[in-house]
Amino acid sequence: MLRLRPRGFRTQIVASTVLLMAFVMVVLTAGTQAVLEWNTHNDVRRVLDERTQAVLPIVRATSKPLGEQSWESIEPLSRVYDAHGAPVGGSIQHIAESDAAALAIKALATGQRQEAEAHDNLNLRAAPFTTRSGERGAVVVSESSDPYERTELEALIAMIVLGLLVVGVAGIIAWRVTRQALEPVEQMAERAADWSEHDLSHRFDLGTPDNELSKLGETLDHLLDRVAAAIRAEQRLTAELAHELRTPLTTIQGAADLALLRGVADEDAREDLEAISAAARRMTGVIATLLDLARERGASAKASTSLAAVVDALRPLVPDHLELVDEVSETTVPVAAPATLVVQAVSPIVENAVRYARSTVRFEARATPDQVHLLVTDDGPGLAATVRDRVFEPGTSGSGGTGLGLGISRRVARSLGGEVDVVEAADGATFVVRLPRR
Known part of the structure; x- marks a missing residue:
């Protein structure tokens, strides 16, 4: 349509x-x-x-x-x-x-x-x-x-010509007047959007509001103040939570690893310790991702990377018993985001594909005028209808996991100006990561 x-x-x-x-x-x-x-x-x-x-x-x-x-x-x-x-x-x-x-x-x-x-x-x-x-x-x-x-006809022709001239001149005048009136507003909106993403220290500072533009500038300044305060609060909270959680997680992981190094005769106890160590390692990775998000919010717009480099970083996540089909190498369009954050956005999706794949995990890439799409497909059983609509919600898992990975993946992608969605597929499950192109 x-x-x-x-x-x-x-x-x-x-x-x-x-x-x-x-x-x-x-x-x-x-x-x-x-x-x-x-x-x-x-x-x-x-x-x-x-x-x-x-x-x-x-x-x-x-x-x-x-x-x-x-x-x-x-x-x-x-x-x-x-x-x-x-x-x-x-x-x-x-x-x-x-x-x-x-x-x-x-x-x-x-x-x-x-x-x-x-x-x-x-x-x-x-x-x-x-x-x-x-x-x-x-x-x-x-x-x-x-x-x-004949006089009536001549008058009619003259009125038609005059009407066309008047309408044309009125349209030109309206276009010029509206352009002159709205261009400053458009520039202010673009600058406010750019500052909110890249540098929250800038302000219009047009002085005492005595006309519509200065009032708009004052409103945008207040809005930027609130955005800056919210982002600083988020960064501060994330950093504090990361600091508070890293210490006990490091202790748990260290204790579990130390016990495993000493040797555990009981098979069930060893499996429990390995599970504790793996869970602590995953939680440490999640915390590191959230902390990187808070720290690199402004730097993400200036960095770029290639999908080939991202796929190379994701290869170790696919075990040897699964076939990795790489159809990304020919895509040369750069992504407007740091490689570390792109990897963190795609990693949970790859881990989900590895978890359910029978024999193959496939990477594909598509470029649009504004975005680069990275598709991750597995040949597993696919997503159940009860899970598909809420697969990105925290706590949703089809395998008994924590259900945090895909939600964090979407959050990271959105912080980069992209999105993560599920794509209809005949077999298995397909996730698409949409990222802004450089």
């Missing part, structure tokens, strides 16, 4: 401005056209009124029969008809002759003015009259609305 990229705030503002200006220009164009159309109708009626009023006094004042009168002095585009509807003088457009005659006959029959629209936007008006001698007739005047409609 195609996923649309979320629009930025700047894009939303520009799009809203363009849509608003386009709506305004459409309304203005429609309003202008409505006003022009109304004016056109009124102008045509006014011209017809003027021509009618100019011709009627002339025809009414004549005392001769209409057929004998000379009509050279009447208005152009005006024609006089006798009582039978026959033209006796004047001129009118050729294409409107039949319509004008019919309109004159209708006016004579009703005794009232009549209006009609002929071909090619010709507007006609017929007015009945009676001469001084008592003869009846009708005058038909015409006016074409083409010039007025």
